[in-house]
Amino acid sequence: MLKPTIGLEVHVQLKTRSKMFCSCPVEFKAEPNTLVCPVCLGLPGSLPVLNRQAVEYTIAVALALHCEIQPFSQFHRKNYFYPDLPKGYQISQYDLPFSRNGYLIIETEEGEKRIGIQRVHMEEDTAKMIHGESISRTSGYSLIDFNRSGVPLLEIVSRPDISSPQEATLYLMELRSILRTLGVSTANMEEGALRCDVNISLERGTRTEIKNLNSFHSVRKALEYEIKRQEEVLKEKGQVIQETRHYDERAGVTLSMRTKEEAEDYRYFPEPDLVPLKIDPPWIEEVRSRMPELPEDKRKRYKELGLFPQEAATIANNPELANFFDSCLSLGAPGKEVANWLLSEVMKYLNARNLSIIEVPLSPEGLVEFLTVLKEGTISSKIGKMVIEEMLQTGDGAREIIERRGLAQISDPVLIKKWAEEVIKENPDQVSQYRQGKEQLFGFFVGKVMKLSGGKANPEILNRILKELLLRE
């Protein structure tokens, strides 16, 4: 197979209070065209004023991606005509972007891998077009909602360091978790808060670009398809054409949109309505001091607690889960055990119901109590699975559930001995086989005794007593 070279260009909607250049609120569920003003409608005479919060969010993202923040950057006008672009140009950045030269780290099966970040820059979002059913060329219609017009966007461009569709997905997941940890974006692809274009070539040959992928699934599928397509083209014709392609989600194929020759000339020039953006080091430090711990650092810390890399990554890349996990740690619980339960029973429960950890009544205190109860030997891990499921459902404490449902482990040797004797008495054949050396039958006896105890016998004591009785003759 030919080696793919992949680069990602991601657009992220920032969830600032107001839009990038006016004071209209940023909100995605409002009635169409209610969050608008002369500025974001591009009315004659209106002027943009840069939102400070958008700049601070950008500083935070640039820092999290290890980028060099430029002390001096500039906005440019990107000129093209389209009804979703009210001014006829988009305020974006060009040759003096906000920041450059960073990286992020993904956790692949072969270990950590660095993906370079070429640049992070700011621009404004366009309005949203809703296309009506078009029966013929003349009967169709399009509606425009300007609520989205002027919402701040970040453009994050990776270097072509990604070498498989899987890595592309990991890159996006890592990026998403950074953005969510920083609290600067919902980073939800399905809602359009995170949009992705990909560049792909084989063996560093001619590349194609696939535009507007709107789910993790589409990114992977489009790349897989495009790799196959380019391989076939190379086999048959020997030359891939440089072009922009579109991914048809339903058909699962990529289709040509325009070739390089048809590419638009955006006639960039410096935005004269805005002064150059100056970022001084104290401002950067101020933003840095307010930043939460990043997934990358969390992973490192978790690995030091004895978690496997994949376990550490799963928790660290889910800010809510990581918060929960950290709360358990601060209550003194052992990390490895917390992680075992979180990533098995708890995740299984959440995933089956499509819930997040903050949407269930289980608290970190609850989980820590549960682990204590388990350690004390009041219940077995098998019973534990039942208990934790009930905790996830009801939010009741482990002790409460054990008490109410009589699940406490039975450790009384007299009682256990009585059950063991009964089992030995009722299964003379197996007993004699065991005594003749068929030791694998031990499990059979354990199971029988457990059944009699209703699953509550303390396994350690049960093992000891059963062994004694079986060896006695």
Added chain:
Amino acid sequence: MIFQPAHKILKEIRERNLSPVEVIQATLEWAQKLEGKLRSFLVLDPEGALAKALMLEEKLKKGEEVGPLAGIPVAVKDNICTRRMTTTCGSRILENFLPPYDATVVEKLERAGAIIIGKTNCDEFAMGSSTENSAFFKTANPWDIERVPGGSSGGSATSVASYQVFLALGSDTGGSVRQPASFCGIFGMKPTYGRVSRYGLVAFASSLDQIGTFARNVPDLALLTEVISGHDPRDSTSLPEPVPSYSKELDSPVGTLRIGVPWDLLQEGLTPEVKEAFEDALEIFERAGFAIEEVSLPHASYGIPTYYLIAPAEASANLARYDGIRFGLRAKGEENLISLYKKTRGEGFGAEVKRRIMLGTFALSLGYRDAFYVKAQKVRTLISQDFQKAFRKVDLIALPTSPTLPFKLGEKVQDPLSMYMSDLYTIPISLAGLPAISIPIALKNGLPVGMQIVGPALSESLIFKASYLFERESGLSNLKPPIVEELSA
């Protein structure tokens, strides 16, 4: 009464010898009388003006605070947004456009108690030097109705020169306040770039556009300029420095100044009448004790080609929003997006606007950008540096406003290049973002001649003081064109 300076009328109103209603009625009557001959206004709003005057009257009766321009009738160029009156920019594409908001300068005028009686004619989107590029009609020069009033703020200049209003606002991108002030025999100020908020000024070339002021004497001009100046949080390019009281500072002594004259720039195109008037004006300064020195602005003669790359480039983007989608003209019967764009813009824009959009689009295009737009920006920097160097030697620079006397209507419409040359002496100052005034210095063949006084950034106060000295020495203020004499007789 309407022939009095605004500052005198203000005093009379404040002392309750005159009522704002009397002033507005007299003004409107006179304005309407001249309007048939001059056509300064695209919109006149007598009802609105009268209502405002009545409101002021009430306030005055109650002894309430009324603001520094209370009761003064003013005109506003039609590329400045007003929610009360349409704002067309002299273009078909905005023929019925009523902005949902007021420009910052309009808010400031209203707060100061000024009464906006109408919106004045101008070259379409302020592109022109004669007001002949208005899509609606031509405005006449009150000194000779066969001649142009200059442009692009020709309507504002004519309205002030003919006493239709006391004061007016214009906009100056490459000379559009100073040149019509000169052609109409009045005073016109283009402040430092960023001194006056551009919020609500319909953009032509954003890095050059500056709202400016018209009046018939320096004290009125200084007062109007101080009212509209100042930082505006809605305009990122507006300057944060506090605004001095230009009108009060007029009374403090100006001292002996060094005045620079860029004779190298004046080699080109200067007509004998203007040259003579200018040399006489310099003598007035000399008699006042000022030192006249030669300064060199070696790159200023590249001003016109530089300007005609940068301004159209910015205009090509600024005018992209007129696409027929959200407001303004939309061509009828179009089937698809591209033809809707083409037809709307084809019908909505006039020839000069189209010429500049094409010029600007070309100057920014891939493969040409470096040779044109980028190079022009470099020359612009050199021109700015020329001025900086000159101001190390002198306090102010004086030069004619226009190389020629006002030309005839229709004389240059077919020859855009010779029209562009009309701004030869104003454009370098615009490129450098500096403040400059145009003041009347002579009448030649019955036509006014103007002189610019240019200063370093934010030196408006000094410029006003030097101009005021000239005004008193020359006696050339509150001039009455023949048509005004005739009709008032």
